[in-house]
Amino acid sequence: MATSPRYKKGNIQNTYGMIMATVAVALLLVVVLVRSFGLVQKRDQYQSRIETLQAQIDKEQKRSEEISEFETYTTTRKYIEQIAKEKLGLVYPGEIIFKDKGAGN
Template sequence: MGILLIVMAVFCVTAIGSLQLKQKNQTYQNREAALEKQIADETERSKEIEDLETYTKTKKYVEDVAKEKLGLVYEDEILFKASGK
């Protein structure tokens, strides 16, 4: 009878430990998935920043800024402005 109680106690402790480990494993898997998504998002963001950096080094960027922010145009360009009506 005493051996049966010891076996039952060991079984219960093992079962409880197993359940706790499964819960921890699920938590870690969820955390891993969240981190992988964050890595993917940051990789995409990094690519966008690299693209912007490349664009800012082009003549097209300089022209766009000159036109939009400074209102500059080429000598041979014709501007059409909308009337305030």
């Protein structure tokens, strides 16, 4: 049985179509791999940024707690007395103050 020229032409076209489809899929695969590599790098950058920002948040929360503690301390009588003595030089009646000779005061 002899093959017809029409059958050979269809077989060649079929082979050519398969090769083109394979090339298209390969190109698509390369594009997807390149894009995924870029996305992985971006994800790593964002993760690093998240860690940096979380460290800053923790630091600011600690600072906020310290400020809150200081605010509470500033309302105490002990703090008021300390500031009155240090800044204003006030003392209780009958209190004796000793000054260091080397202080220059």
